[in-house]
Amino acid sequence: MNTIQSEDLAIHKLLNDYYIVPNYQREYVWQQEQVNRLLEDIMEAKGEFPKIDEGDYFIGSIVVCESKNKNESSVLEVIDGQQRLTTIIVILCALRDRIREINPAGDTSGINNYVMNSSIDFTGNAVEKMKLLLQYEESDGILDKLGKREDVSTIVSHSKSVINIINAYTYTKEYLAQNYGDDEKSVREFFGYLVNKVKVIRVQTMSVAQALKIFETINDRGVGLNSMDLLKNLMFMHVRPEEFSKLKVKWKEIVQELEERKEKPLRFLRYFIMGNYGVEEITEERIYEWFLNNEHKCNYKSDSFGFVELLKQNVKAYGQYVSGKNPDGTNNRYLDNLRYFSGAARQHLILLLAARKLPNDLLEKLAWQIENLFFCYTITREPTKTFEKKFAKWATDLLLVKDEQGLDEFIKKYIVDEKNKKKDNFVYHLSMLNQTSIQQYRIRYILAKISQSLDEKAWGSTSYYNSLATYINKDVELEHILPQNPSADVKVAFDKGEEYQDYVKKLGNLTLLEKSINSSISNGAYDHKRNEYEKSSFMITKAISSIPQVGVNTKINRAGIGLRTYDEWNSISIEDRQKLLVELSLKAWDMETTTAATSTSS
Known part of the structure; x- marks a missing residue:
């Protein structure tokens, strides 16, 4: 007896059997994109069927094995292809329910027989059984609810599988309405093409191990999963x-x-x-x-x-x-x-x-x-x-x-x-850095890191100064010392007016400034701005106008060593401050030393 059987099956034959997706399988993950692609492919292959029959349409393979559960002896476990098979069941539910919306008296039992079927249990009573049972807990019985025509608007779940399946069902009904309107005949023809002409290859094995090995082989050839x-x-x-x-x-x-x-x-x-x-x-x-x-x-x-x-x-x-x-x-x-x-x-x-x-x-x-x-x-x-x-x-x-x-x-x-x-390369690139040569969020990071390094040396290592969030948040803005949108007087006063915008973008022209201060200085002249910079809590911004001094040989004074103030703001000032920021960067990112640092203080 063959231990591996491969059959080319139309959907109506495929769904003569019952299937389960074992609980160890991943949940249903298809999104609208995948569902739409399947519907569009089927629609395109259908053409003018049944007037013109252009042949069968193959949608892939599924790998199954016989269930070892004694209570499920006539059921096949789905090892591969459950996304596709689940979607087919969902499409059938949507077809059935769309026809009932168009014609409440219409007979949809033929469609429903591929979704669920009645059988007689050992007590002699009829029981309805879904053609596909999802055993993983994330499914929350959603296919059974769709099979029994439960109103999806009443289904509340936080499970991604349930949400994805409901979305697939809802989208399919919308797709049918958009393409066929209230034409019941056309919807039924789509159903007829789906179950008679759409085919899959079903590979069936005797054991889970065999099925898993086939699954591996199929997917290792570039089909399916990652x-x-x-x-x-x-x-x-x-x-x-x-x-x-x-x-x-x-x-x-x-x-x-x-x-x-x-x-x-x-x-x-x-x-x-x-x-x-x-x-x-x-x-x-x-x-x-x-x-x-x-x-x-x-x-x-x-x-x-x-x-x-x-x-x-x-x-x-x-x-x-x-x-x-x-x-x-x-x-x-x-x-x-x-x-x-x-x-x-x-x-x-x-x-x-x-x-x-x-x-x-x-x-x-x-x-x-x-x-x-x-x-x-x-x-x-x-x-x-x-x-x-x-x-x-x-x-x-x-x-x-x-x-x-x-x-x-x-x-x-x-x-x-x-x-x-x-x-050396580090120094060169920083000396040339401007807003167009690197992402904006990285410009903010650079200024924040330099500011943090100075402030921590001046004020001590506290939770406030330890965190870059102090410098990168909605209350701190990127300030252009030479304004981006200057008044005519400011632009005329700049010593290299023809290169104004180039200097505006340079790292040396940028600093961090509290929003409350920045809103008061707008695009004004440097003489006005520099007085406001002194109010900033960031030493790198204060120092543009005045270097803080407290007592004799204090941490604040030592942190200010090497900083430079500027009486006027011109091209020379911007170039000099760019050099200053490079010098500070060598310290902030520990690029000065030639031996391994033994402390994590920056």
Whole structure:
């Protein structure tokens, strides 16, 4: 007897059988885009059917196996293709209900027989049974409710699956109304084409293991799911069926963490591999292949749950890092700083995943250095792929670091060495920096970091000055000392009027200023503005007009050493202040030293 059967089935034959989606499967995730594409494809293939029959239309394959549940002996478990099969059932429900809306007296029993059917139980009573049963808890019995024509407007659920299925049902009815109006005949012809001419290939096996292997083979050829889904399948292949529920719970926790953080699963997997195994280059398309070829490193066969636990720990740390926190959820000011600067970039997480077991004090020290180097790479326009490879290469050594001595050696060997190589380039690019050469949010970060560095030295390390949120918020604005929209007098007074807009955009012409102060100076002349700058709580802005002095040799006085004031604001002043900001940047991002820093104070 063949253990694998493959059949080319029209929908009406496919739905002669009953199906279940096991509880370890992922939930229904199709959005309007996927549903619309299926409807449009069917509509296009249908053409003028039944007047003109242009042949069958193939929509893909499903992989099933015989259910081992004694109470479900005539039911097939869906291993692959549940998104498509669920959508077909939803479309049938929408067709049935759209016809009833057009013609309340119309007979829809023929359609309903493909959605659910009556059978006689052992007590001799008729029971209705859905053609497709979703066993995962997120489904909340939604298909059964649609099958029984329950009003979807009364269904309240926070489950993404339920919401997606209701949206698919509602959209399909709207699609039918838009394309066929109240023409019952046309809607029925669409139904006739769907069940008679739309086909799938159903691959049926004797066991779940066989079905999973076929699922893997189909998807490994570039059809269907991504590496995250295939990896999940790989885990299920190597645990016993009675452990499926336990594995599903753990996998769900991994996926939920990424979803809640709105992080891309495949990017996480790339950085997981690079940060934990030192792989210097891997594309998203090769992730699954890498796992298949490196079981000896991952042990997902010999210790599947141990491997999943490692993934879970990494994804938890990953999520905390992108939120600016340590793996245990405590604050880390330098990780928080990175959020203001990195944008969508995540390459620094390669090193942080390798360091996730370090104590918080050492992790903070490392994060300080990573922030400095990551900023240096960005300013000097180091190619992303170049430093991504470096981080992956360094990760193998970082994984071995257990104490402060080891961390200092790592920082000196890699990070300090890189900063020394980049210092001259760093200075050059900052000296040329203007608003058009870098994103606006990064300009704010640069000014915030310089301001924070000065204020912390002057006023002490407090929670207020430790956080960049003090400098980057709705009450702090980016001030152009030479106004963007000047009055005629201001523009005429500028010594290089023909280059006015070029100087407006220079870093040296920018500072941070409290909104309450900024609103009072508008686009006025420098003589008026400078008096208002002195009212700012930010030393970098105060110092434009007057450098604060308190007592003799105080922290405030020492912090002001090297700052320069300006009696007038012209091209020379802007160029000089740009040089000053470069000098301050070398201190703020620890680019002056040639040995590993031993303190995280900036």
